[in-house]
Amino acid sequence: MTATNAHVIIIVGAGPAGMAVAGTMAKAGHEVIILNRDIKFGGLAEYGIFPAKLKLRGGLKKQYWDLLEQPNVHYLGNVTVGNGKDLTVEDVRGLGASAVVFTIGAQGTKAIGVEGDSAKGVYHAKDVVYHFNRLPGFGDRPFDMGKHVAVIGAGDVMVDIAHWLTRYKKVERVTAIVRRGPVERKYNPKEIRAVCANMDLDGIKKEFDRIKDRMAAVGQKADEVLKGLIDEFTKCEPKVSETKMGFKFLASPKRILVDANNCVRGLEMEDNRLDPKGEDTVAVGLKQHYEFPCDAVVFAVGDKVDETVGLPYKGGLFVTNPNKTGNDPDDALFQAYDEAAGKVVEGIFLAGWARKASEGLVGVAKRDGDWCAEVVERYLATKSMGDQAKVVLDKLHQILKSRKSQPVDVKGLRKLEAAEKAHTGESDCIGEFKYASNRDMIGLIETGRA
Numbered sequence: 314m315t316a317t318n319a320h321v322i323i324i325v326g327a328g329p330a331g332m333a334v335a336g337t338m339a340k341a342g343h344e345v346i347i348l349n350r351d352i353k354f355g356g357l358a359e360y361g362i363f364p365a366k367l368k369l370r371g372g373l374k375k376q377y378w379d380l381l382e383q384p385n386v387h388y389l390g391n392v393t394v395g396n397g398k399d400l401t402v403e404d405v406r407g408l409g410a411s412a413v414v415f416t417i418g419a420q421g422t423k424a425i426g427v428e429g430d431s432a433k434g435v436y437h438a439k440d441v442v443y444h445f446n447r448l449p450g451f452g453d454r455p456f457d458m459g460k461h462v463a464v465i466g467a468g469d470v471m472v473d474i475a476h477w478l479t480r481y482k483k484v485e486r487v488t489a490i491v492r493r494g495p496v497e498r499k500y501n502p503k504e505i506r507a508v509c510a511n512m513d514l515d516g517i518k519k520e521f522d523r524i525k526d527r528m529a530a531v532g533q534k535a536d537e538v539l540k541g542l543i544d545e546f547t548k549c550e551p552k553v554s555e556t557k558m559g560f561k562f563l564a565s566p567k568r569i570l571v572d573a574n575n576c577v578r579g580l581e582m583e584d585n586r587l588d589p590k591g592e593d594t595v596a597v598g599l600k601q602h603y604e605f606p607c608d609a610v611v612f613a614v615g616d617k618v619d620e621t622v623g624l625p626y627k628g629g630l631f632v633t634n635p636n637k638t639g640n641d642p643d644d645a646l647f648q649a650y651d652e653a654a655g656k657v658v659e660g661i662f663l664a665g666w667a668r669k670a671s672e673g674l675v676g677v678a679k680r681d682g683d684w685c686a687e688v689v690e691r692y693l694a695t696k697s698m699g700d701q702a703k704v705v706l707d708k709l710h711q712i713l714k715s716r717k718s719q720p721v722d723v724k725g726l727r728k729l730e731a732a733e734k735a736h737t738g739e740s741d742c743i744g745e746f747k748y749a750s751n752r753d754m755i756g757l758i759e760t761g762r763a
Contacts, residue, residue, distance in 0.1 A: 315630045316690055319342050319465050319546045320343045320344070320411035320412070320693050320696070320698065321344045321346065321409070321699055321702050321705050322335075322346070322411060322412050322689065323346045323347075323348065323413045324338075324346070324347045324416060324716065325348045325394050325414070325415045325416065325417055326347060326348075326349060326350070326417040326418060327349035327351075327354035327388070327620040328356020328357065328361075328416060328665060328678060328683065329356060329675045329676075329678040329679045330356075330416040330621040330664040330665025330666070330678040330679065330681050331356065331414070331664070331665065332354065332376075332380060332417030332682070332687065333678075333680075333682025334414050335380060336376075336380050336686075337682075337683065338686060339383050339521070340403055342385070343699075344391070345387065346702070346706065347381075347388045348389050348392045348394060348400070349388070349390045350393050350394070350417065350420075351391070351448070351449070352379065352391045352449070352726070352729070352751060352754050352755070353390065353723045354377050354726075355370075355374065355676075355727065356376065356416075356451075356674050357666070357674065358370060358374075358377075359374075360447075360651055360676065361441070361442055363473045363476060363477075364445060364744055366670040373675070375434065376459065379692045382432035382723060387702070387706060388722060388726070389709070389720040390653035390720065390722075390725075391718070391721045392699050392718060392727065394417070395619065395621050395622040396621050396622070396623050397621075398475075400712065401623055402622065402623040402712060404476065404624070404662075404712060405659070406660070406741060407708075408699070408708050409700030410660075411696055411698070411699040412661075412688060412689050412692060412693065412696075413660060413661050413662070414663070414664060415649070415661065415662070415665075415667050416664045416665045416684060416685075416701070417619070417622065417667045418667060419616035419619075419666040419667070419671055419746055420619040420658065420671035421617040421618050421620060422439065422440075422616065422617070423612075423614060423629065425612050425614075425645075427566055428567075428568040428569065429568055429570065429571055430684075433457075433576045433577065434457065434459065434577035434608060435569060436456060436469070436611045436612070437611070437612055438466070438470050438474055438614070440456075440460060440615035441456060441474055441477070441611055442470065444456050444478050444487055445571070447494070447747040447748075448749075449751045450745050450750075450751075452747070452750070453749040458482055458484055458609045459484070459486055459608020459609050460485040460486065460608055461484065462484055462488070463566075463580060463607040463609070463611070464488070464489050464610075464611045465490045465610065465611065465612045466489065467497070467500060468499040468500050469499070469500050470613040471500065471613045472500045472504045472507060472508060473491050473504075473537050475487045475558055476508050477555075479508050479511045479554055479556040480507075480553055480554060483553075483554040483555075485555075485556060485557065486513075486558075486559070487508075487511075487556060488559050488605075490558050490561050490565075490580070490605075491561065491562045491563070491564065492561045492564070492585060493562070493587060493594060494524060494528055495528075495560070496528070496594075502545040505546065506546075506549050508549075508558050508645065509545070509550075509552050510687050511552060511554065511556050511557065511558040512546055512549065513557040516541065516557070516559040517539070517543070517559055517560060519558065519582070521535050521536075522535075524563050527563055527585075527586050529707065530587065531588070531589055531594055559691065563585040563586065563596065564583070564584060565582065565583045565585055565598060566581070566582055567582065567583050567692060569581075569610060570604065576608075577608055577609055577610055578606045578607075578608075578743070579605060579607055580604070581602055581603075581604060582603055582612065583598045583599065583601065584598075584601040585597060585598055585728075594723065615630030615671040616671050617630070617670050618630055618670055622660075624661070624663075625649055625650060625652060625658065627652070629670060629684040630669070630670060631663055631667060632652055633646055633647065633663060633668065634650040640688075640691065642685075644688045647662045647668060647684070648661070649662065662685055662689055663685075664678075664681050665678040665682060668681060668703060669681070673694070684716075711739075721754075725758040728757070729757060731747050733745070733747060742753070
């Protein structure tokens with residue numbers, strides 16, 4: 314494709330999905346403008362995976378640097394998009410690009426919906442993950458955990474948080490609270506290796522004794538399931554703390570119990586049974602309640618998108634076109650849709666967690682971006698040229714300057730990277746040094762001093 318028939322594509326969000334779309338579009342010869350909320354690119358890959366996975370993060374960073382340094386790719390970090398932000402959705406649409414792809418992740422927070430959820434010591438998993446990955450706004454905030462932490466959930470995010478609590482916070486006990494039973498646990502057995510050296514095997518066996526009759530009621534054999542669970546505790550990472558890790562199955566938190574200072578002192582729990590539901594099971598409360606003492610509660614129950622962005626929104630998700638096209642991948646899945654008007658939002662596409670919140674990690678987000686790029690290519694084939702890249706960029710910079718925004722380009726990122734690498738030996742669980750505030754990063758980029 315020659316420059317004369319290259320379209321301008323704006324991608325909002327520079328995580329794995331956004332960078333996948335950008336890579337395909339740039340390779341096809343289009344001009345790509347990336348707007349990112351964070352100063353640094355990477356999204357989930359930078360701030361959402363467990364810090365110790367430096368090899369994975371390093372490989373992705375190299376790919377992303379290679380992309381951003383291509384002449385037809387223009388990166389602007391520290392640019393927020395949404396109602397009351399640096400740019401509104403309508404501002405972005407008005408810049409004259411041929412298409413806009415939102416890959417901004419699921420930045421909303423699901424309401425916990427449990428009495429007492431505003432107590433000190435109650436956290437959302439995403440906020441904790443952002444904290445130990447040093448995302449500005451979270452990295453320098455205190456997350457006091459006490460001695461015994463209850464983590465609500467049974468997926469990989471629960472394991473990552475348990476990993477951080479056992480290896481770096483070195484709390485006394487971590488208990489994963491699971492609404493259903495051990496058969497329904499969702500984490501990857503390979504991920505549990507990070508914490509299995511700290512498993513309280515006696516406590517787990519007692520927990521199985523407690524629930525074995527309820528498991529048997531749906532045809533599950535507790536002894537076999539217990540053996541299967543413990544057999545996964547192989548190739549464990551070396552034990553570095555005396556933290557005890559355990560599970561509380563068939564249990565739902567109903568209320569957070571607090572002390573006189575509004576600090577967590579425990580959970581009011583309800584026992585559940587399992588009922589069959591097709592080939593799966595569902596947890597049903599037994600109206601039997603008890604207190605479970607703990608000092609902090611982390612809810613690892615998934616995310617929703619941010620409804621304040623200004624895209625059509627409903628029930629925790631941005632709305633996509635319900636009218637399937639029959640293409641593969643189906644265009645409708647990626648098209649923003651205005652239900653009130655009964656039509657697609659022209660030229661606006663969604664990918665990654667912005668399209669389907671909390672669906673898979675880096676690999677799944679990248680694949681979603683690849684599919685979205687195919688859909689956008691089909692759309693562009695039906696469209697005449699929009700404005701040239703210089704015109705779009707000039708408009709963009711003019712708006713950002715008028716709003717006193719401080720966008721960061723690739724040159725600024727390289728300066729920041731060099732400064733962070735100079736802090737050798739200054740790291741903890743993330744295995745590398747990171748500035749934890751935008752103020753420090755902007756100061757360094759603009760003046761050379763953090």
